[in-house]
Amino acid sequence: MGKVVVGLSGGVDSSVAAAALHHQGYEIVGLTLWLMKGKGQCCSEGMVDAARLCEELGVPHYIVDTRELFEKNIVDYLVSGYGQGITPLPCSQCNKAVKFGPMLQYAREELGIDRIATGHYAQITWDQTGDRYQLRRASDRNKDQSYFLYDLSQDILAHTLFPLGQQTKPETRQKAAEFGLHTAEKPESQDLCLIEAHGSMRSFLEKYLAPKPGDIVDPSGKVLGQHDGIHHYTIGQRKGIGIAAPQPLYVIGIDAAQNQVIVGDRTLAETSEITVQRVNWVSIAAPTTPIRAAVQIRYRSAAVPCTVVPLPDARIQIVLDEPQASVTPGQAAVWYDGDILLGGGIIER
Numbered sequence: 001m002g003k004v005v006v007g008l009s010g011g012v013d014s015s016v017a018a019a020a021l022h023h024q025g026y027e028i029v030g031l032t033l034w035l036m037k038g039k040g041q042c043c044s045e046g047m048v049d050a051a052r053l054c055e056e057l058g059v060p061h062y063i064v065d066t067r068e069l070f071e072k073n074i075v076d077y078l079v080s081g082y083g084q085g086i087t088p089l090p091c092s093q094c095n096k097a098v099k100f101g102p103m104l105q106y107a108r109e110e111l112g113i114d115r116i117a118t119g120h121y122a123q124i125t126w127d128q129t130g131d132r133y134q135l136r137r138a139s140d141r142n143k144d145q146s147y148f149l150y151d152l153s154q155d156i157l158a159h160t161l162f163p164l165g166q167q168t169k170p171e172t173r174q175k176a177a178e179f180g181l182h183t184a185e186k187p188e189s190q191d192l193c194l195i196e197a198h199g200s201m202r203s204f205l206e207k208y209l210a211p212k213p214g215d216i217v218d219p220s221g222k223v224l225g226q227h228d229g230i231h232h233y234t235i236g237q238r239k240g241i242g243i244a245a246p247q248p249l250y251v252i253g254i255d256a257a258q259n260q261v262i263v264g265d266r267t268l269a270e271t272s273e274i275t276v277q278r279v280n281w282v283s284i285a286a287p288t289t290p291i292r293a294a295v296q297i298r299y300r301s302a303a304v305p306c307t308v309v310p311l312p313d314a315r316i317q318i319v320l321d322e323p324q325a326s327v328t329p330g331q332a333a334v335w336y337d338g339d340i341l342l343g344g345g346i347i348e349r
Contacts, residue, residue, distance in 0.1 A: 001021075001024060001025040001026040001027070002026065002027065002115065003026070003027045003028070003029065003111075003113045003115065004021055004026050004027070004028055004029070004113065004115045004116065004117050004161060005028075005029045005030075005031050005103065005106075005107040005111060005113050005115070005116045005117070006018040006021065006028050006029070006030055006031065006116070006117045006118070007031055007032070007033070007099065007103055007116065007117070007118045007119075008030045008031065008032045008046075008050035008053065008054070008061070009032070009046050009050065009119070010032070010045065010046030010047065010048070010049030010050040010053075010183070010186075011046070011049075011119070011183060011186060012172060012173065012176050012181070012183045012184060012186050013119030013120075013121075013164060013172060014050075014118060014119035015049075015050075015053050015119070015176060015181050015183040016119065016163075016164065016172050016175050016176050016179070016181070017117055017118060017119040017162075017163040017164055018030060018053065018054075018057065018059075018117075019053075019057060019175070019176075019179040019181060020163045020164075020175065020179075021117055021161070021163055022057050022059065023179070027059075028057070028059050028117075029059060029060050029061075029062065029107075029111060029113065030050060030051075030053065030054040030057075030059055030060065030061040030062065031061075031062050031063075031064065031103060031106065031107070031116075032046065032047050032050045032051075032061070032062070032063045032064070033063075033064055033066045033070075033098070033099060033102070033103065034047065034063055034064065034065045034066060034067055035066060035067060035070040035098070036067060036070060036071075047063055049182070049183055049186070051063075052182060053181065053182070053183065056180075056181070056182070062106075062110075062111075064102070064106055066098060066102060069097070069098050069102065070094070070098050073093060073094070073097040073098055074090050074093060074094050074097075074098060075208075077090065077093060078090055078204075078205075079205070079208040079209060081330050082205055082209065082230075082231035083209055083231055083256075084256050085230045085231075085254035085255070085256035086254075086328075086329045086330035087234040087235065087328045087329070087330045087331055088330040088331075089330060089331045089332050089346070091148040092147075092148050092149070092150060092151050092332055092344075093151070095148055095149055095151065095152065096151040096152060096153075099118075100116070100118075100152055100156045100160065101153075101156065103116050104116050104155075104156060104159055104160075114159055115159050115160070115161065116159060116160055116161070117160065117161035117162070117163060118160070118162065119163075119164055120145045120148075120149065120162050120164070120165075121138035121140060121143040121144055121145045121162070121164050121165060121169075122135060122136065122137065122138050122144065122145055122146040122149055122162050122165055123135075123136040123137070123138060123139075123146075123162060123165035123166065123339075124136070124157050124160060124161075124162060124165075127283065130283070130284060130285070132154055132283065132284070132285070133154055133157035133158055133283075134282070134283035134340050134341075135149060135150070135152065135157060135282045135283055135340075135341040136165075136283075136339045136340055136341065137336070137339040137341070138162075138164070138165050138166070139165065139166045139167065139168070140167065140168040140169060142168075142169070143168065143169050146334075146341050147296055147299050147332065147334050147344075148299070148332075149341075150280060150282060150332060150334045150341055150343065150344030150345075151280045151344065152280075152282070153280075157282075173185075202232060205229075205231050205232070209229060209231050210229075211228045211229050212228070212229045212230070212259060213226055213227065213228050213229070214226070214227055214229075214230065214258075214259035214260055214261070215227070215258075215259070215260050215261075216241065216243060216260070216261045216262075216263055217260050217261070217262055217263070218262070218263060218264055219252070219262060219264050219268060224243050224245075224249075224263065225241075225242060225243045227261050230254050230256060230259060230260075230261055233251050233254060233261045234251060234254075234328055235251055235252065235253070235254065235269065235326060235327065235328040235329070236250060236251060236269055236325055236326025236327075236328060237250065237251040238250050238251075238266075241261075241263060243263065247265060248266065249263040249264065249265075250263060250264065250265070250266050250268075250269045250325070251263055251269070252264045252268045252269040266325055269325045269326060270323035270324060270325045271320075271323060271324065271327050272319065272320050272322075272323045272324075273317060273318065273319055273320070274295075274297070274317070274318040274320070274327055274333055274347055274349075275311075275315060275316070275317055275318075275347075275348045275349050276315060276316040276317075276318060276333045276344075276345035276346065276347060276348060277315050277345055277346055277348045278345050278346045279314060279315065279316050279343060279344070279345035280343060280344060280345065281342065281343040282341050282342065282343050282344070283337075283340050283341055283342055283343075284342055284343070286310065286314075286343075287308075287310055288310060289310070290307050290308060290309045290310070291307070291308050291342075292305070292306075292307060292308075293305075293306055293307075293308050293335035293336060293337055293342055294306065294335065294336050294337075295308070295318055295320070295333055295334065295335040295336075296333070296334045296335070296336065297324060297326070297327055297328075297331065297332075297333050297347070298326065298328075298331060301326075303335075303336050304320060304321065304322065304324060305320075305321040305322075306318050306319060306320045306321060306335065307319045307321075308335055308342075308343075315345075315348070316333075316343075316345060318333060318335070327347060328347060329347050329348060329349055330346065330347065331346070331347050332344055332345070332346060332347070333345060333346075333347050
């Protein structure tokens with residue numbers, strides 16, 4: 001079977017991934033990235049659980065201090081984005097710049113191992129016709145995490161295993177119990193580790209961004225109320241605006257230059273075209289002509305039919321068959337053909 005370095009957060013998913021590969025005959029090595037201080041699976045609690053798992057399995061365990069890398073690539077990235085009135089998506093950035101890339105590099109350079117594995121719910125297959133690896137959705141659509149993995153390179157896909165890709169979360173829990181793992185009943189972690197560590201995104205941002213009061217206005221510029229900082233708002237937001245109106249109000253725009261939050265009817269938040277930058281083509285080579293696909297603009301949203309149009313500057317224009325609300329600059333747009341993830345990028349506008 002060979003050797004494989006398994007990324008361990010201390011949660012049930014990564015624990016089962018490691019145990020499953022171990023029982024299949026792989027010679028595994030546990031690796032935990034120390035991302036930040038505080039509570040949560042990426043911190044001291046997670047490192048203790050990961051170390052205990054490796055002790056139970058009788059395998060080596062390494063901890064790599066990546067706090068500086070995490071601070072630069074994720075914390076600074078988030079704070080800068082929110083300060084400019086956009087809503088960054090840290091998880092895809094973290095997977096590429098902090099987790100998968102550095103983990104594979106450490107495995108190769110420090111341990112002499114050319115294969116890694118994680119507990120993500122996604123699948124990797126080889127497309128002989130296209131001569132490249134394909135990233136696919138997990139069998140369990142409720143747990144599918146391919147959306148967050150769109151920025152992985154062909155080199156990373158070629159040397160990565162996703163042991164949980166064909167099973168459901170209840171099956172993972174069941175396997176954890178069968179393997180006798182102490183993490184079998186461990187609670188589900190937050191989608192975003194920063195929220196788990198700080199309690200809420202608001203609490204996290206308040207540590208880095210001072211209150212900056214400004215106006216909440218309607219599309220005509222009429223002042224409806226006040227806000228304490230544009231970093232507390234996101235496109236499509238309805239709750240927490242704090243303004244009484246005959247009909248529900250949604251955040252339809254954020255003007256960082258004027259320090260204004262613009263609100264209006266939900267239909268005003270809808271759009272039929274999306275411009276995407278920092279594009280990564282995953283399962284197919286970058287096309288030169290428009291293609292049909294289904295695009296997902298939020299992790300929990302359904303993929304909707306669209307046409308993906310390549311632009312001369314390597315950006316992408318997505319033309320939606322039907323207008324969608326809550327298309328948020330800074331978030332990821334990821335497009336699929338069935339369960340095959342074709343590519344993705346960051347929403348510019």
